[in-house]
Amino acid sequence: MANSLISVPAEPLVVVPYDSIGSYGGTINFLSNATEAGTSDMLSTRHVNLLRFADDLSTIVPNVAKDYEWNDDFTTLTFMLRKGHKWSNGEPFVARDVEFWYEDMMMNPKIREKPYPYLLVGGEPMTVDVIDDQTVRFNLPSPFPGLTATIAWSYNQFFLPSHFLTQFHPELDSNADANAQALGFEDGWDALAAYYGNSGWTDTPTPMLRNPNLVGGLEYAAYPSLEAYMTIEDTTEGRVYAANPYFHQVDTAGNQLPYIDYQNERYINENEIRLLKLVNGEVDYKSQSVQLESAPQLLDGAESGGYSIQINPGCGAALFSFNVNHPDDAKRAVYGDIRFRQAMSIAMNRDEINDVAYYGLGKVEQFVGFSPAPDFVPEDIKMHMTQYDPAGANALLDEVGLKDVDGDGFRELPNGDALAINIDYATQGIGGVEVELVARYFNEVGVKTTFKEVTPDEYRGSQAANQLDVHVWDKGQPLAIVAGNPETFKPPFGNYFNHTQGLQWAAYIDSNGSEGIEPPQWVYDLSDGIDQFQSYALGTPESNEWGQKIATMLTEQSLLIGTVKAPFPTYHRNALKNFTQFKTTSYEYYRTYPYLATQWW
Incomplete structure (x- = not known):
């Protein structure tokens, strides 16, 4: 062809x-x-964005954009687009398509209730200016040199076909509802959701799957693509x-x-x-x-x-993170106690995990928020609470007040109720052998633990409903990625595709205290720290200083417990x-x- x-x-x-x-x-x-399982290998093979990482995984180069330029203080980023570039339906791709994506879709609460954290700068939105059809500029509220890295790694494409989707946008077209209803949709918002999925994830169903009864009357059964x-x-x-x-x-x-x-x-x-x-x-x-x-x-x-x-x-390792915002009050108190999290970390025999689950090919290490760990992370932090010490784990669990009251070999909660941990896992995120080993280690220190393999969709359903005891998923962000994406250091500490054990803390912060659970001070300190880190260019003394601070803060909380980094x-x-x-x-x-x-x- x-x-x-x-x-x-x-x-x-x-x-x-x-x-x-x-x-x-x-x-x-x-x-x-x-x-929508998040396991499609097609996604990245067909993917495009304004920029990409070259195959050396360090150099950022143009892709959809012809070129780009920063100002001196990293507060404006200008993209030059390719003249004559067209969408898959033959319509011109222009700067307005970038502005439409950010201003009218990503920052619109009717599309996204909460903006993606990597599309904000220090928690504040950017603005986008159309200079001409082939020139578009991002204006940043404060320095954010990591924005180019964000664009280069992100699955979220920084453009949408405004020529097609505007007709369904009620805030941009007074006939949007009528346009949508003529095609069988409830209203304009429903049509946008059907085509776009209200998500930066390109794995969402098209109208062919979502609205098959309407497809025969649609000009396009999927929105035009680059x-x-x-x-x-x-x-x-x-x-x-x-x-x-x-x-x-x-x-x-x-x-x-x-x-x-x-x-x-x-x-x-x-x-x-x-x-x-x-x-x-x-x-x-x-x-x-x-x-x-x-x-x-x-x-x-x-x-x-x-x-x-x-x-x-x-880049990363399988991590275990206890749900510090668990809906059960007694479990939330235990999971929120740093001594419990430390105990669970040192209860793990990571050398055995490496030998049995990974054939000795992995490397024992703690998760420090960056993976691989940069040179600015102290050696003791890289190995924090990774020693195998079941006696120490038992002592910490005793301090927390988890005692075996009924003599069955398993500890009860401080209120006398049974403590039972269920580990749901999907093979997309972790291998079953490691989960089985970790469950055994927890049982050996008297914390009754069972495990069950589930589908990725089932896992994410429980995750979104805040029903998981332990979040279990591979996670790791290289230095260049953290420079553009703060999510590991801000509640809920991850996303739909890995760990979100701080959902209620995030709700509290987002609602200014009207919803959710108030987080401890260290959560605010960590959030401020990542903002500071991202405001400096990588490799500068200031960047390294803040990088060390936030890596130490995150790791010492045993919030995201690392095991073995494996191939x-x-x-x-x-x-x-x-x-x-x-x-x-x-x-x-x-x-x-x-x-x-x-x-x-």
Whole structure:
């Protein structure tokens, strides 16, 4: 499906292939757990943003934008766009599309009740100015040099098709409700939700899945895109994407990318069936929801299956975070006691976890808010409360008032009720072997613990409802990412895709005390500290000083308990060309995005 170069911008982005100029055609096959499961490997392969990290994972380079420029004090960031760049429906992509995304969608409480923290600067919104069709400027309330890193890693694309979505926006078009109702939607807001999902996450269902009864009367069954591929099928069984005929990238011979015509993704929730399909060579690329414990089976089948396995370092580690805002008063008091969290940390035998769950390939370390830990983090903080000390754990639990009253070998809460911890986990976020080991360690110090594997959707449902005892998920943010994203250091201390054990503290702060639970002072100090850290350029003495302070504050609270930093498998079919060696298997750099999967063929 070679596309005419008439459809590319006047100055397209030229991609230098890793190995060879490709040939057009074919379909690339993917597997995901389910729709909106957060396990889709298609997302990053088709993803675009104004900027991206290059494959050295340190240099930030243009992608959708032609170029960008900071002012001297990092308070204005200007983007120059590509003349002639078009959306997948052939309409011009212009600066207004960036302004519309930020001012009219991201900052609108009817779209997003609460803005993403990485789209604020010190908790305050930016403003966006359209200079001309190809020039757009972000105005920041205070210095924030990490904004470019935010754009480079974020799954949230910093633009939306204003030419299409404005007609449904009640604050921008007086006929928005009528326009939406003519198509079968309840009103304009309903139409926006159907198309956009009111989320920066591009995994949300299109009207093909959300409103299939309306699709026949819609001009577009999915909103126009700048991505490498556009949706043509979206069902409960899977989805299919076709190459975007107006995509802005070309190879060094001038051929428009991507080379591959279609992306096909099927949903299979059972881990063993997914593994079987991988071993049989029925999938072209898989990274998400593949844990190291599956590596032996995958490696054994590689030759006969015609695929290769890379064992790449991850950025983070599996973390355990107790729900300090648990709805049960007695549990909340215990989980909120730092002595309890410290006890649970030193109850873990991390060396055994590394040997049994990770074949000795991992590294024992504490989570310090940055991963890998920068040089400014003191060595004692990197290993804080990682020693295996069940006697010390028992002593701390005694201090908390957790005693075995009835003699069954398990501790009761201070009020006499049974203390029972349930660990729900999804294999997207952690391997089951580690969870089983940790549950055993907790039981051995008298804290009754059970565990159960659930789907990612089930996990996130319990997470959003604040029903989890322990949040269990892989998490790690490199220094460059923390420079642009404060979420680890502010309640709820993560997002929908990892840890949110401080939901009620966040509600209290967001509502100025009218909702939620008042947090302790250290939470405010940590939040102020990350704002200070992000106001300085990385590598400056001020940045390093504040980085050390916030790493120490976070770690000493044992809020996010680290275990072992382990590598992860990355699977790809040998027939897939221009596939390079990844430096990391990591969500933090948005998976394949630095490696430009548009060149695969």
